[in-house]
Amino acid sequence: MVIMIPFVLGIYYSMTDWNGVSSVINWVGLENFKGMFSQPQFIYSFLITLEYTAINIVSVNIVGFILSLLVTSRIKLRNVYRAGFFVPNLIGGIVLGYVWQFLFSNILIDVTDILGIIGGQRSLIARADTVIWAMSFVNTWQYAGYIMMIYVASIQSVPDSIMEAASVDGATYVKRVFKILIPMMASAFTITLFLTLTTSFKQFDLNYALTGGAPATRFMGKAIRSSQLMAMDIYATANANRMAEGQAKAVVFFILLVIFALLQIYLNKRKEVEA
Amino acid sequence: MIAGQKVAGQKNRHIGTYVLEICTLLLFLLFMMPFFIVLINASKTSGEIVLNPIALPTDFTLLFQNVKTIMELPTTDYIGAFFDSCIITALSLLVISLFSSMAAWVLVRNKKKWSTVVFMIFVSAMVIPFQVVMYPLVKWFKVLGDTIGIRMLGSYQGIVFAYLGFGCSMSIFILHGFIKSVPLELEEAATIDGCSQSRTFFTIVLPLLQPPFITVLILNGIWIWNDFLLPLLVLGTTGAVQTIPLAVMNFVGSYVKQWDLILTSTLLAMLPIIILFIFAQRYIIKGMVEGSIK
Numbered sequence: 001m002v003i004m005i006p007f008v009l010g011i012y013y014s015m016t017d018w019n020g021v022s023s024v025i026n027w028v029g030l031e032n033f034k035g036m037f038s039q040p041q042f043i044y045s046f047l048i049t050l051e052y053t054a055i056n057i058v059s060v061n062i063v064g065f066i067l068s069l070l071v072t073s074r075i076k077l078r079n080v081y082r083a084g085f086f087v088p089n090l091i092g093g094i095v096l097g098y099v100w101q102f103l104f105s106n107i108l109i110d111v112t113d114i115l116g117i118i119g120g121q122r123s124l125i126a127r128a129d130t131v132i133w134a135m136s137f138v139n140t141w142q143y144a145g146y147i148m149m150i151y152v153a154s155i156q157s158v159p160d161s162i163m164e165a166a167s168v169d170g171a172t173y174v175k176r177v178f179k180i181l182i183p184m185m186a187s188a189f190t191i192t193l194f195l196t197l198t199t200s201f202k203q204f205d206l207n208y209a210l211t212g213g214a215p216a217t218r219f220m221g222k223a224i225r226s227s228q229l230m231a232m233d234i235y236a237t238a239n240a241n242r243m244a245e246g247q248a249k250a251v252v253f254f255i256l257l258v259i260f261a262l263l264q265i266y267l268n269k270r271k272e273v274e275a
Numbered sequence: 276m277i278a279g280q281k282v283a284g285q286k287n288r289h290i291g292t293y294v295l296e297i298c299t300l301l302l303f304l305l306f307m308m309p310f311f312i313v314l315i316n317a318s319k320t321s322g323e324i325v326l327n328p329i330a331l332p333t334d335f336t337l338l339f340q341n342v343k344t345i346m347e348l349p350t351t352d353y354i355g356a357f358f359d360s361c362i363i364t365a366l367s368l369l370v371i372s373l374f375s376s377m378a379a380w381v382l383v384r385n386k387k388k389w390s391t392v393v394f395m396i397f398v399s400a401m402v403i404p405f406q407v408v409m410y411p412l413v414k415w416f417k418v419l420g421d422t423i424g425i426r427m428l429g430s431y432q433g434i435v436f437a438y439l440g441f442g443c444s445m446s447i448f449i450l451h452g453f454i455k456s457v458p459l460e461l462e463e464a465a466t467i468d469g470c471s472q473s474r475t476f477f478t479i480v481l482p483l484l485q486p487p488f489i490t491v492l493i494l495n496g497i498w499i500w501n502d503f504l505l506p507l508l509v510l511g512t513t514g515a516v517q518t519i520p521l522a523v524m525n526f527v528g529s530y531v532k533q534w535d536l537i538l539t540s541t542l543l544a545m546l547p548i549i550i551l552f553i554f555a556q557r558y559i560i561k562g563m564v565e566g567s568i569k
Contacts, residue, residue: 006411007403067302075296081303083556088306090552090559092501094520095544098527099313102534106328107312141306149564202404205503209524234406235504243410250407257404 010247033248040222042249045233046256048132049201052229053260055136056143056200061192063140064147069177071148072155082152085145093142097209100138101125104210125210128217128226135210135227139200147192154188155181190268197264201257204231310545317341317539324534341539345526353543356522362431363506363518364499367438368492374439375446375491380480382447383454384462394451397444405441405504412437413508429514437509438499446491449566453487454480493562500548519544 036042071082088096104125124134158181166176182189207213213228213236228236230253238246315331316324318338323330332338345353382390413428416437420427427433457480465475503520510516512525526540552559 006408006415007400009411009415010407070295070299070302073295074292075299078299081299083552083560084303085306086560087549087552088309090497090501090548091545092503092520094501094503095523095541096309098523098537099309099541102316102538103309103312106324106534110328141309145306146563149560153564202406204406205501205520208503209527231404231406238410247407247410250404250410254404254407258402261402 011251033252035245036248036252040219041224041228042233044219044224044226045228045230048227049230052132052136052139052203053197053200055133056139057193057196059136059140060143060147060196060200061189063144064192065151067144067148068151068155072152082148085148087145088142089146091142093203093205094209096138096142097206101210104134125227126215128215131211131215131227135203135206138206138210139203142206143196143199147196150188150192150195151185154185158184186268186272190265190272193264193268194261198257198261201260202231203229204235207232208235313538313542313545314338316534317542319535321533321535338539341535342543345536345540345543352517353522353540356517356519357547359516360500360518363434363438363516364496366431366435367442367499368496370435370439371442371446371495372488372491375443376450376481376484376488377476378443379447379450379454380476383451384459394447397447400444401448409504409508416509427509429510429516431516434506434509434516437505438495441505442495442499445566446495449487449491450484453484457483489558490562490566493559494566497548497559497563 067085071078071085075081108124124130162180162184163176166180171179207227207229211227213225213232215226216223217226225236230249234246234250234253237249312329316328318332318335318341320337323332382394416427416433420433425432427436461479461483462475465479466472470478501520502518503524506518506521507524510518510521512521512528517525523540523544527537530536
């Protein structure tokens with residue numbers, strides 16, 4: 001009800017000239033979709049969303065996996081660590097976005113000053129070439145703990161006897177992890193990759209609070225915002241009273257998300273069968 | 276010689292464990308660093324932060340002063356936002372769990388074709404990103420509010436209704452999977468003993484649903500508490516009803532670069548959920564992991 005009616009309405013509005021102000025809504029067909037693909041901002045948003053998602057899929061999963069190995073090893077206080085790594089995940093993107101804005105623009109500049117690193121004079125989120133990396137870093141910090149928990153649950157379901165047998169047979173730790181643990185955890189990877197893919201692709205809160213789309217840069221000869229991910233681009237377009245255009249972007253956004261998610265699940269499921 | 280190798284191996288393992296422990300500790304400190312920095316900077320004056328943001332504060336009582344300043348500000352009603360957040364989260368959770376458990380039960384026990392169709396609609400609704408429906412939703416709420424005479428925008432009932440819609444599909448999905456494993460014989464026995472359908476549900480089925488309920492409550496609760504975009508659109512930034520994320524955003528908007536107050540406000544926003552986590556850690560972790568695996 002709350003989703004389906006607006007969804008159908010949304011597809012209809014994407015083919016009109018709805019602007020949120022005038023009460024007359026005219027049918028324009030696929031006009032909005034055509035305009036979108038020649039818009040530098042939209043193309044750039046799409047590209048950086050892909051970049052952001054790709055970075056996150058790799059970094060969140062690697063960090064999460066390493067953390068899960070650490071907290072399932074025999075170290076002391078592992079339950080405290082486990083909880084600690086998980087905490088950032090409980091706090092909303094808006095609040096964290098502001099906190100990290102402070103960290104990037106005040107603390108990090110000071111730290112790089114002391115360490116004498118050149119180029120640390122400008123905040124990482126104020127440079128068009130680093131801003132996506134900075135956002136991915138924050139997202140990794142926030143999300144790795146959650147992914148870690150899923151891996152932990154999966155590692156604990158792998159019987160100890162298999163790992164011990166391999167160890168007796170002389171397999172090194174690295175070999176055991178890569179040849180036994182990871183294949184046994186294939187179904188967990190399907191879940192974690194799906195989660196990181198969809199959440200990064202839909203990222204909005206953090207983007208909004210951390211950078212707000214800034215700084216500006218040039219792309220295809222036009223000034224655009226260099227950290228405006230797709231979800232935020234939709235919001236910004238619609239907020240500029242170009243509702244129908246934003247809605248058309250949202251429909252494209254939805255189709256892309258479904259395509260990527262299905263592709264990922266298909267590839268992962270094939271791996272699962274092999275393993 | 277073999278014995279010697281073994282001893283050396285054990286020693287190596289010990290060193291390895293220590294290295295591992297130190298690495299984990301360092302990582303842990305790195306993860307906690309942002310919270311620590313927020314805490315120390317929330318206890319400084321604005322001038323101190325600009326001069327030296329990484330130094331320890333000279334006077335920790337400043338934190339309470341900053342908190343007091345925020346509480347007494349006329350522009351943002353922090354306490355109000357906190358209670359609004361509580362009310363919205365609690366009401367939404369109540370409505371979601373009641374509605375979705377009943378719906379899931381009916382959908383499992385009803386073997387007709389339409390119940391599969393309805394279930395598939397709910398599942399497919401889970402895939403649709405919020406951005407696709409947000410503006411039509413606001414428009415639809417406006418029209419709906421005008422027609423039935425109940426305000427949907429900027430009110431509790433509106434946002435709770437929206438959360439019911441967005442939360443119930445996942446909840447129904449989780450509960451649906453669980454109810455399938457509840458033996459039908461229990462309900463049949465109750466029916467034979469003369470139990471009405473609604474009583475069967477409330478006295479027999481509902482108590483059995485405790486484990487998935489924890490998952491549903493935690494996943495939805497954390498999401499609703501932290502959600503930003505839906506309250507922004509449905510409640511608006513200037514409405515009478517505000518949630519904590521909205522209050523923080525408003526606050527940052529009106530006190531640009533007043534980092535002492537901004538950080539104190541983020542600290543206040545984080546505090547309730549961290550306290551909750553400390554007490555209900557086991558349930559929260561279990562709930563969130565199980566919810567994802569489903």
